[in-house]
Amino acid sequence: MTHRKRWSRLSVVLAALLTALSSIAAPALARDPVADPPVGPVVLVGVPGLMWEEIDADTMPHLWRLAQDSAIGNMSIRTATSRTCPVDGWLSVSAGQRASSERQTYSICELPRVPEREGEGAFIPDYTEHIAYNADSKFAARVGLLGDTVHAAGGTTMAVGPGAALAVADSEGRVDRYFNGVGSLRAQDWEGPALVVIELDDLADLYLDLPVNPDAEVDAEDAAASDAEEPEPDPVQDADRLERLASVDEQLGTVLADLPPGSTLAVAGVSVEAGASNLNAALLHGIGPNGEDYDRGYLTSESTRRAGLVTLTDLTTTLLHALGLEAPSRMVGRAWDETASPGDFEAAVESLVEFNTAAKVVESLMAGFFSGLVALQLLIYAAAALSLKRYGGRDRKKRALALSVTRVVALGGAAFPVSSYLANLIPWWSAAVPELALPACVLLADVLVVSVAMAGPWRRDILAPTTIVAAITTVVLFVDMCTGANLQMNSPTGYTPIVAGRFYGLGNIAFATFATGMLMTVAGIAHILLARGHRTWAVAVAITVGLATLFVIGWPGLGTDFGGVIALVPGLAVTVLMIAGRRVTALRLLTVSSMAVVVIAALSYLDYLRPANQRSHFGLFAAQVVEGEAWTVVSRKLGAMLGTLGNWQMTLLSACALLFLFAVLNKPTDWRMGALQRVYEYAPTLRAGLTGSLVTALAGFAVNDSGIAIPALALTVAVPLTLAACTWVLRRECPPASAPDEEVRSGLEAESSNSRIH
Numbered sequence: 001m002t003h004r005k006r007w008s009r010l011s012v013v014l015a016a017l018l019t020a021l022s023s024i025a026a027p028a029l030a031r032d033p034v035a036d037p038p039v040g041p042v043v044l045v046g047v048p049g050l051m052w053e054e055i056d057a058d059t060m061p062h063l064w065r066l067a068q069d070s071a072i073g074n075m076s077i078r079t080a081t082s083r084t085c086p087v088d089g090w091l092s093v094s095a096g097q098r099a100s101s102e103r104q105t106y107s108i109c110e111l112p113r114v115p116e117r118e119g120e121g122a123f124i125p126d127y128t129e130h131i132a133y134n135a136d137s138k139f140a141a142r143v144g145l146l147g148d149t150v151h152a153a154g155g156t157t158m159a160v161g162p163g164a165a166l167a168v169a170d171s172e173g174r175v176d177r178y179f180n181g182v183g184s185l186r187a188q189d190w191e192g193p194a195l196v197v198i199e200l201d202d203l204a205d206l207y208l209d210l211p212v213n214p215d216a217e218v219d220a221e222d223a224a225a226s227d228a229e230e231p232e233p234d235p236v237q238d239a240d241r242l243e244r245l246a247s248v249d250e251q252l253g254t255v256l257a258d259l260p261p262g263s264t265l266a267v268a269g270v271s272v273e274a275g276a277s278n279l280n281a282a283l284l285h286g287i288g289p290n291g292e293d294y295d296r297g298y299l300t301s302e303s304t305r306r307a308g309l310v311t312l313t314d315l316t317t318t319l320l321h322a323l324g325l326e327a328p329s330r331m332v333g334r335a336w337d338e339t340a341s342p343g344d345f346e347a348a349v350e351s352l353v354e355f356n357t358a359a360k361v362v363e364s365l366m367a368g369f370f371s372g373l374v375a376l377q378l379l380i381y382a383a384a385a386l387s388l389k390r391y392g393g394r395d396r397k398k399r400a401l402a403l404s405v406t407r408v409v410a411l412g413g414a415a416f417p418v419s420s421y422l423a424n425l426i427p428w429w430s431a432a433v434p435e436l437a438l439p440a441c442v443l444l445a446d447v448l449v450v451s452v453a454m455a456g457p458w459r460r461d462i463l464a465p466t467t468i469v470a471a472i473t474t475v476v477l478f479v480d481m482c483t484g485a486n487l488q489m490n491s492p493t494g495y496t497p498i499v500a501g502r503f504y505g506l507g508n509i510a511f512a513t514f515a516t517g518m519l520m521t522v523a524g525i526a527h528i529l530l531a532r533g534h535r536t537w538a539v540a541v542a543i544t545v546g547l548a549t550l551f552v553i554g555w556p557g558l559g560t561d562f563g564g565v566i567a568l569v570p571g572l573a574v575t576v577l578m579i580a581g582r583r584v585t586a587l588r589l590l591t592v593s594s595m596a597v598v599v600i601a602a603l604s605y606l607d608y609l610r611p612a613n614q615r616s617h618f619g620l621f622a623a624q625v626v627e628g629e630a631w632t633v634v635s636r637k638l639g640a641m642l643g644t645l646g647n648w649q650m651t652l653l654s655a656c657a658l659l660f661l662f663a664v665l666n667k668p669t670d671w672r673m674g675a676l677q678r679v680y681e682y683a684p685t686l687r688a689g690l691t692g693s694l695v696t697a698l699a700g701f702a703v704n705d706s707g708i709a710i711p712a713l714a715l716t717v718a719v720p721l722t723l724a725a726c727t728w729v730l731r732r733e734c735p736p737a738s739a740p741d742e743e744v745r746s747g748l749e750a751e752s753s754n755s756r757i758h
Helices: 003-028 061-068 086-095 127-135 145-152 162-168 202-207 220-229 239-258 312-322 345-392 396-425 434-454 464-482 508-531 535-554 562-579 586-608 617-626 630-646 648-664 675-682 685-703 709-732 741-755
Strands: 042-046 071-076 116-118 121-123 157-160 177-179 195-199 264-268 279-287 298-300 309-311 337-339
Touching (some): 042 162, 042 312, 061 239, 061 264, 071 298, 071 312, 086 162, 086 312, 121 177, 145 312, 157 162, 162 195, 264 312, 279 298, 279 345, 309 312, 345 396, 345 434, 345 648, 345 709, 396 464, 396 709, 434 464, 464 709, 508 535, 508 709, 562 586, 562 685, 648 709, 675 685, 675 709, 685 709
Parallel strands (some): 042 195, 042 264, 157 177, 157 195
Antiparallel strands (some): 116 121
């Protein structure tokens, strides 16, 4: 077949694929009309630090009754920093994008300043500082955009409290009507404003004393010492906090008593009140844009695609959506919607509380988990190096035992990432001490995976246990993405809504595990098929599994991982070419990668044609490209990727894994070539899987903002699996202590000639 005919057929396949994609996206191409505005005003009541575990019928009866006739959920409040202080939260509502205050430090949360009166309204003197600081930030948040959008549509704004003024002020720092507190409101004050924002800051005032000097500099060591000496108060046992919760509820009751009929009301914990971030409470009450009431369901949005979970940046879009206005493209949130909740109201609230518990536990254990992962991997490498060094010893039984133990431990190390996902099949967050239950469940899952790999007669094969661990890793994550990625949520190697890097689809660290597991799986399957002389079938299986993996990684609504597709394509191409016995050339890799880019661009464009409130990451990025704002995202991700090199744990793990792979496993033994080269003689397809994994890891490092974490986790799977195969070879070829050298060599050469796969 000529090259022209090949390219012609390739063009036909691509055209057919794009036509199919167009037909799938076609029903969503028409944009939804702007919803009719509500009869009454749209109202936001913001309560810093409000969480569902503190809301009950005794402490907050008004809020409890309101929640029973509303859509409820947890809200991720992550903004530009890891801790969302009150000013950060209100500025993020103003911008519809992650924003922050320049004045706040790691140890000090600033409370909003009281604005200056201007007739019925007010203006914020230092608002231009917030605008300038956030415009130059990595998120390029446009503070004042909410107020500008309402004013451009002819609406007026009303703020109650300094934080509320920050949220609804326009780009000139002005609010149409302003009141210091709920007690100042009269019934007639509700007439006229389209958007009303109310701040109830009693909880924040409990821990943050005014006035705060915004110019004060805090020494990092003093701040750390202060934090260590003053533990965060227990919100359940703190009597003063309970009184303030009751005060918040009383003020909310005043608002509810005067709220005009036909209003839409949102209540949200817009920030922390002190300490670390949690998932805060959120609810939406009243008539939705479709004319139906929000009632007894869970909140959800396209940003999270999860029942009972929304984000702070969604809140701004939700307010505009309720007003019948389209959100500007600079706002990244998606309007809240309602979906069914499990069981009765109390069960639904309990589920939200448990979800927050899981998120907090994973967040608190994340650093320790990765430190333990690094320590475990380095321990495996050190123990294996010691076992290989003792290979030439004279005690054959001890050598065999050491190699067998090393093989089991190596498989356990490779299974550790997937075990962190399988642990979520057990409701560890409901345990009395979830901080201990989570690692216990991870270890239990790890033992089960290794037991399956070593339980049957297949353990005598060089690649069977390795392939089983890799296949379990692949299948678990494949099924997880097809069923909503529930195992990745609140997993140490997945993602948490507190960090808020991703809420659905395939996370970057999970991608490294998934891609490596898939490539090592197809290598193991190809080993079996090539041993039976079925090279064509081996190539076909590799291509089929690889394409299925690419589909689930890249398809919007499943993996939705833009960078993952780009990173996996060259690694998959290398693996398939090596299994097929073809040379790996730059032209072939460039051709395949170009095809992938074309398909991704087509998917992104089709997703962009969907209504703005329904776009995934692909469509959002396409919109940023069309509107000339893509560089902000690209530069932010590039900076994040380069910044990961400062993570010494992941960098050390990557360096040690590569050193062990190419210096220890490839180092010649006292009497033969390196163990890795001997493995390639018995199972040459392992070279294909390992090489493809290394290529994908390198590409993933370059195109993902997780940077060095991608190769670190990929090597965490690939290197121990390779080590397990090496121990099989070393034990199989272990010479008797009394055998003369020439007899040993001739016997091994004869055995090797019968065992190699050509």
